[in-house]
Amino acid sequence: MRVELExxxxxxxxxxxxxxxxxxxxxxxxxxxLGRNGAGKTTLMQMLAGHALPSSGDILINGQDPFNNxxxxxxxxxxxxxxxxxxxxxxxxxxxxxxxFYPNWSWETANALLxxxxxxxxxxxxxxxxGMESSLGIIIGLASRAKITILDEPYIGLDAAARYKFYxxxxxxxxxxxxxxxxxxxxxxxVSNLFEDVxxxxxxxxxxxxxxxxxxxxxxxxxxxxxxxxxxxxxxxxLHESVLAGRKTATLYGEGLSLEQAATHNLxxxxxxxQQLMVYMTExxxxxxxxxx
Numbered sequence: 001m002r003v004e005l006e007x008x009x010x011x012x013x014x015x016x017x018x019x020x021x022x023x024x025x026x027x028x029x030x031x032x033x034l035g036r037n038g039a040g041k042t043t044l045m046q047m048l049a050g051h052a053l054p055s056s057g058d059i060l061i062n063g064q065d066p067f068n069n070x071x072x073x074x075x076x077x078x079x080x081x082x083x084x085x086x087x088x089x090x091x092x093x094x095x096x097x098x099x100x101f102y103p104n105w106s107w108e109t110a111n112a113l114l115x116x117x118x119x120x121x122x123x124x125x126x127x128x129x130x131g132m133e134s135s136l137g138i139i140i141g142l143a144s145r146a147k148i149t150i151l152d153e154p155y156i157g158l159d160a161a162a163r164y165k166f167y168x169x170x171x172x173x174x175x176x177x178x179x180x181x182x183x184x185x186x187x188x189x190x191v192s193n194l195f196e197d198v199x200x201x202x203x204x205x206x207x208x209x210x211x212x213x214x215x216x217x218x219x220x221x222x223x224x225x226x227x228x229x230x231x232x233x234x235x236x237x238x239l240h241e242s243v244l245a246g247r248k249t250a251t252l253y254g255e256g257l258s259l260e261q262a263a264t265h266n267l268x269x270x271x272x273x274x275q276q277l278m279v280y281m282t283e284x285x286x287x288x289x290x291x292x293x
Contacts, residue, residue, distance in 0.1 A: 008057035017043040019204040032195035040204035049078035077146035079137040081153040085125040092121035104145035130157030188275035219272040223249040239280035
């Protein structure tokens with residue numbers, strides 16, 4: 001299902017949660033939706049799922065507005081960070097309701113994940129720990145096999161072993177039943193290898209939408225003598241720089257940044273991580289460039 005947003009804004013009073021956002025998502029990709037708290041990620045996901053109307057602009061999924069549109073929303077599954085379930089119901093009841101809503105629902109996937117996460121279906125959701133609630137959300141998100149599956153911080157409360165099991169199962173499900181997956185997370189280093197494309201928001205605006213491969217190829221961190229780093233960085237976009245004990249480190253972003261070129265300047269160089277780029281690019285000071293003397 002193709003997703004198109006054009007000049008989308010969402011206002012809450014005087015605050016613009018999403019501001020003039022234009023974006024196209026192709027089907028059957030895993031997207032990382034990144035940004036700091038308050039960047040507009042959750043608001044964007046709510047609108048994509050048809051749970052909220054934009055204040056202005058257009059959102060089209062397969063050419064249709066998703067808001068209050070059952071024909072579209074039956075193929076979209078949004079798992080929020082919290083408050084996904086009616087507290088008086090048991091896990092088995094929640095799963096039964098979900099199976100009736102999503103036409104591609106897989107009981108095989110649901111039952112396998114119940115075992116993986118050791119969930120007792122007779123438990124009421126009211127008594128679930130945060131980790132157990134997150135596990136149930138993950139089960140519904142993956143078992144729904146919705147053509148657009150949106151996961152907003154889906155593993156709050158899960159320990160490291162459970163999180164890595166989730167990443168493994170996510171890839172297995174994606175390979176078996178390809179779909180568009182939008183994953184919003186703050187644990188970027190853990191999960192960034194799953195992303196095919198990265199979408200970065202700051203203050204409700206789109207900073208970039210790039211393939212992970214191109215994003216990393218366009219970034220470099222160099223370190224060495226201050227004069228050599230300054231010469232190499234001349235005319236390039238500097239995201240971050242620091243000096244310690246006479247040795248300078250700078251993170252650069254742009255076209256044509258090669259490790260080989262840095263080596264000719266006698267500099268140590270490596271590619272940035274997605275998390276480093278998110279942190280540096282969303283700095284508010286100097287439009288994303290923060291310098292240290």
